[in-house]
Amino acid sequence: MSGIATGAGVLRLEEEPPDEQIHGSTRERDNATERRTERAAQTLANPALGLAKISLTFGGVAALRDVDLEVAQGEIRAVIGPNGAGKSSLLNIVSGLYRPTRGQVQFGEHSFDQVPTARLAAHGVARTFQNLALFKGLSVLDNVQMGLAHRMRAGFLRQIMGAPLARRIEEENRTAAKEVIGFLHLDDVHDRFAGTLPYGVQKRVELARALVARPKLLLLDEPFAGVTFAEKQELSQHVRNARDSLGATIVLIEHDIGVVMGLSDRVAVLDYGRKIADGTPDQVRADPAVIDAYLGVAHEDATELAV
Amino acid sequence: MFDYQFLIEVLIGGLLSGVMYSLVAIGFVLIYKTSGVLNFAQGAMLLFAALTFVSLVERGTPFAAALAATLAIMIVLGIAVERTVLRPLVNQPPITLFMATLGLSYVIEGAAQLLWGTQVHGLDIGISDTPFDVAGVLISRLDLFAAAVAGGLVALFALFFRYTRTGLSFRAVADDQFAALAVGLRLPRVWGAVWAVAGIVALVGGLSWGARLGVQFSLSLVVLKALPVLVLGGFDSIAGAIVGGLLVGAIEKLAEVYVGPFFGGGIEVWAAYVVALGFLLIRPSGLFGQKLVERV
Amino acid sequence: MALLASTKTNRPTAETLWIGIGIVVAYGVVPLAGSDYLLDAVLTPFLVLALAAVGLNVLTGYAGQVSLGSAAFLAVGAYAAYNLHLRVPGLPLLVDVVLAGGIAAAIGIVFGLPSLRLRGFYLAVSTLAAQFFVQWALTKFGWFSNDNPSGVIDAPVLRIGSVSFATAAERYVFSLTIVVVLTLLTLRLLRSQSGRNFIAVRDHEIAAKVIGVPLLRTKLLAFGISSFLIGVAGVLWAFAYLRTVEPAGFNLDRSFQILFIIIIGGLASLRGSFIGAAFIVVFPLLLSRIGAAVLGRVFDSGVLEMSQHIVIGALIIVFLIAEPRGLIALWDRAWSALRPARRPAIPT
Numbered sequence: 001m002s003g004i005a006t007g008a009g010v011l012r013l014e015e016e017p018p019d020e021q022i023h024g025s026t027r028e029r030d031n032a033t034e035r036r037t038e039r040a041a042q043t044l045a046n047p048a049l050g051l052a053k054i055s056l057t058f059g060g061v062a063a064l065r066d067v068d069l070e071v072a073q074g075e076i077r078a079v080i081g082p083n084g085a086g087k088s089s090l091l092n093i094v095s096g097l098y099r100p101t102r103g104q105v106q107f108g109e110h111s112f113d114q115v116p117t118a119r120l121a122a123h124g125v126a127r128t129f130q131n132l133a134l135f136k137g138l139s140v141l142d143n144v145q146m147g148l149a150h151r152m153r154a155g156f157l158r159q160i161m162g163a164p165l166a167r168r169i170e171e172e173n174r175t176a177a178k179e180v181i182g183f184l185h186l187d188d189v190h191d192r193f194a195g196t197l198p199y200g201v202q203k204r205v206e207l208a209r210a211l212v213a214r215p216k217l218l219l220l221d222e223p224f225a226g227v228t229f230a231e232k233q234e235l236s237q238h239v240r241n242a243r244d245s246l247g248a249t250i251v252l253i254e255h256d257i258g259v260v261m262g263l264s265d266r267v268a269v270l271d272y273g274r275k276i277a278d279g280t281p282d283q284v285r286a287d288p289a290v291i292d293a294y295l296g297v298a299h300e301d302a303t304e305l306a307v
Numbered sequence: 308m309f310d311y312q313f314l315i316e317v318l319i320g321g322l323l324s325g326v327m328y329s330l331v332a333i334g335f336v337l338i339y340k341t342s343g344v345l346n347f348a349q350g351a352m353l354l355f356a357a358l359t360f361v362s363l364v365e366r367g368t369p370f371a372a373a374l375a376a377t378l379a380i381m382i383v384l385g386i387a388v389e390r391t392v393l394r395p396l397v398n399q400p401p402i403t404l405f406m407a408t409l410g411l412s413y414v415i416e417g418a419a420q421l422l423w424g425t426q427v428h429g430l431d432i433g434i435s436d437t438p439f440d441v442a443g444v445l446i447s448r449l450d451l452f453a454a455a456v457a458g459g460l461v462a463l464f465a466l467f468f469r470y471t472r473t474g475l476s477f478r479a480v481a482d483d484q485f486a487a488l489a490v491g492l493r494l495p496r497v498w499g500a501v502w503a504v505a506g507i508v509a510l511v512g513g514l515s516w517g518a519r520l521g522v523q524f525s526l527s528l529v530v531l532k533a534l535p536v537l538v539l540g541g542f543d544s545i546a547g548a549i550v551g552g553l554l555v556g557a558i559e560k561l562a563e564v565y566v567g568p569f570f571g572g573g574i575e576v577w578a579a580y581v582v583a584l585g586f587l588l589i590r591p592s593g594l595f596g597q598k599l600v601e602r603v
Numbered sequence: 604m605a606l607l608a609s610t611k612t613n614r615p616t617a618e619t620l621w622i623g624i625g626i627v628v629a630y631g632v633v634p635l636a637g638s639d640y641l642l643d644a645v646l647t648p649f650l651v652l653a654l655a656a657v658g659l660n661v662l663t664g665y666a667g668q669v670s671l672g673s674a675a676f677l678a679v680g681a682y683a684a685y686n687l688h689l690r691v692p693g694l695p696l697l698v699d700v701v702l703a704g705g706i707a708a709a710i711g712i713v714f715g716l717p718s719l720r721l722r723g724f725y726l727a728v729s730t731l732a733a734q735f736f737v738q739w740a741l742t743k744f745g746w747f748s749n750d751n752p753s754g755v756i757d758a759p760v761l762r763i764g765s766v767s768f769a770t771a772a773e774r775y776v777f778s779l780t781i782v783v784v785l786t787l788l789t790l791r792l793l794r795s796q797s798g799r800n801f802i803a804v805r806d807h808e809i810a811a812k813v814i815g816v817p818l819l820r821t822k823l824l825a826f827g828i829s830s831f832l833i834g835v836a837g838v839l840w841a842f843a844y845l846r847t848v849e850p851a852g853f854n855l856d857r858s859f860q861i862l863f864i865i866i867i868g869g870l871a872s873l874r875g876s877f878i879g880a881a882f883i884v885v886f887p888l889l890l891s892r893i894g895a896a897v898l899g900r901v902f903d904s905g906v907l908e909m910s911q912h913i914v915i916g917a918l919i920i921v922f923l924i925a926e927p928r929g930l931i932a933l934w935d936r937a938w939s940a941l942r943p944a945r946r947p948a949i950p951t
Contacts, residue, residue, distance in 0.1 A: 150815030413916025
């Protein structure tokens with residue numbers, strides 16, 4: 001890790017190669033359009049995330065039915081769908097909070113019936129939550145540093161006594177947290193209690209907490225819900241940066257179809273627990289099944305979707 | 308030779324005292340179901356009711372008048388508690404509400420004893436405590452009476468919930484607060500009514516327990532007996548409160564008689580807790596409680 | 604002090620200064636100037652209850668796990684130290700104290716195990732099991748009290764090497780030292796990653812789990828540390844304060860008293876634990892003086908106890924409604940109002 005981030009941390013970080021070597025990451029930085037087509041055609045042997053035939057039932061009610069999803073390394077992948085389509089359930093399965101009734105989840109070469117949530121961070125996966133899940137009683141800096149909690153290998157006695165190992169890890173984590181805070185322009189509020197900040201800022205803090213561990217796979221649960229237009233712009237820039245400069249593969253769940261179209265490489269659409277479409281934003285936008293799902297059956301004016 | 312008749316006697320004794328636990332537990336469930344508050348002060352309310360009634364009778368008030376007056380006082384107390392303590396704490400985390408009722412129990416206990424004194428009162432509700440004999444098994448009349456009262460109370464609640472407007476609104480609120488709010492139910496009014504009903508339940512429980520133990524401070528400790536009942540039965544189920552009460556009653560007595568001697572006795576105080584705890588680990592929402600899926 | 608000075612925090616050094624002044628006054632002035640009554644009936648119980656409250660605050664205020672069984676761990680500490688002293692002759696007193704805390708911690712961890720599956724008042728109810736079980740065991744098994752028929756134990760004279768702590772002032776100094784050292788260590792723990800993990804588990808357990816906070820270890824650590832501190836407080840309660848204790852003294856009311864200290868003083872605040880303890884100790888004394896002055900003979904001990912219950916209970920409710928952060932929040936507000944110039948500008 002080079003240099004201590006200050007206000008200029010953003011620039012530094014963008015030039016820095018990602019912690020984890022994502023294969024082909026330099027090549028993939030070329031042209032956005034080209035990349036999209038390329039990815040859509042790709043079927044990778046080792047996807048960043050793979051879901052195979054995922055089904056989930058809650059007491060007889062099917063929330064998800066045979067959902068397959070493949071996410072390529074380094075792509076921004078959106079999963080959209082109306083309320084109750086099963087998007088959040090999907091993300092909760094990926095993060096191990098739910099156990100799918102059937103199906104498997106794959107990270108890289110690891111495959112799971114139920115993802116072990118406690119080992120999620122160790123597998124390089126981070127997520128945010130639809131309804132903010134910050135630690136209200138901690139400062140912004142501490143919240144962000146919490147994203148590295150799993151790196152503290154020194155026991156509590158060594159932490160109390162300030163043993164060299166504990167202090168070194170503490171220093172490293174604090175430095176990393178400060179860097180990400182600079183990256184997301186949160187310096188001004190770093191010592192405020194997270195619970196006292198405006199909603200949009202809290203969303204950014206949550207993103208920072210997820211990014212601080214430099215995840216290989218970042219799951220975003222409705223990152224744009226409830227934020228202003230300007231904040232949406234800013235947030236999508238941050239999401240793009242997270243991929244471009246930190247090398248994260250990103251899966252984002254969204255209710256609002258508009259925002260994600262410009263941001264994502266590929267989009268999957270869920271409706272009533274089934275995947276009804278999957279492809280580039282353009283393909284999905286033109287898909288009649290998607291238009292039905294969003295606007296009711298057989299709507300003539302498809303242009304409304306082309307936001 | 309194992310003494311089955313003795314076993315049955317112990318079991319029946321346990322089940323009957325279990326009914327008494329249920330009487331207390333029902334008061335908890337009513338409030339928990341409709342407002343999500345675990346009312347630790349239920350025991351104090353029970354003490355307050357019994358103490359008020361006994362003191363009125365001792366001061367020469369006729370039985371019926373004392374009963375009516377206590378009833379009125381308990382209803383007012385219930386509503387006042389809802390107004391002054393719970394309403395300002397709406398939307399607070401459940402554990403905050405719980406701690407508030409802990410404070411409330413101190414207030415009510417203190418007030419009851421400050422008003423009526425701390426001495427022990429006998430309470431005679433006209434039932435002799437001599438056991439009678441059913442096929443060689445001894446059964447306490449008082450326990451049987453309490454069981455009948457509890458049964459009647461539950462039947463009354465069942466009718467009330469099914470056939471009255473207030474009962475219906477209780478159920479609606481318990482089912483879905485937001486939906487109830489959306490169809491125009493006034494939540495504070497419903498909550499006030501629930502607390503009033505809890506006051507009435509406290510009176511019934513207070514008289515039954517008072518007749519058994521005498522009316523004194525330790526009455527408020529029956530709340531501690533009701534907690535494992537709730538854990539077993541689930542905090543939000545009246546059926547659970549009954550079944551849980553019976554179970555706890557039976558477990559306590561059986562444990563005391565058959566397991567207790569190995570430990571020098573007195574395990575009644577914690578046996579129910581240990582069983583409830585073990586049970587919780589297997590089924591965290593109790594026998595009849597709603598299983599909650601964690602939403603994130 | 605080296606410990607505190609090396610903590611890397613962004614708190615102003617003024618705090619360290621105040622702690623320093625406090626320590627000087629507590630050691631240099633109080634033992635000389637205070638009467639035996641003040642030391643014995645006010646200051647020592649204040650210190651012991653404050654330590655117990657610090658312990659409960661770690662568990663309930665910081666880690667968010669409500670416990671109604673604190674008195675059980677006070678009792679475990681007291682009886683463990685008594686038995687260690689009795690049955691392992693030659694063990695230095697401080698080792699006794701630490702081991703007794705360790706035994707309380709071990710029992711605390713056992714009763715904390717359900718916390719992995721239980722939340723909120725389900726957990727609170729389960730901690731009652733500890734309360735009743737411990738009290739029962741100490742009464743029932745004569746071994747714990749060296750076969751005293753009612754479980755009463757008499758504390759030995761406190762002695763470290765050739766120094767004994769027998770007088771009120773000496774016992775006060777002994778308690779003060781242990782309380783200060785343990786509080787400072789607790790402060791350091793709370794400002795470490797483990798301390799942040801506590802708050803994370805309290806504020807959002809699922810998010811904490813997703814991030815990779817080891818839930819079971821964090822919760823059990825909270826139970827262990829908390830019970831350790833309360834256990835040591837129990838040793839002081841028995842050895843330095845009352846010197847004769849019985850299991851009945853560690854009843855549910857004692858547990859509630861400690862809980863009330865942290866609610867009134869301030870949840871998740873170590874300073875709050877001290878203010879709350881001071882309040883709980885001083886308030887009954889004040890109430891009895893005032894009551895006697897105003898009402899005269901009517902205000903007997905029964906009336907005192909009941910009105911104490913009423914006022915404490917009412918205060919709990921009032922604080923929960925009006926100032927959930929407790930006395931310490933009032934204190935801080937009053938403090939910053941007194942010197943408005945130093946108040947930091949609110950960042951945007």
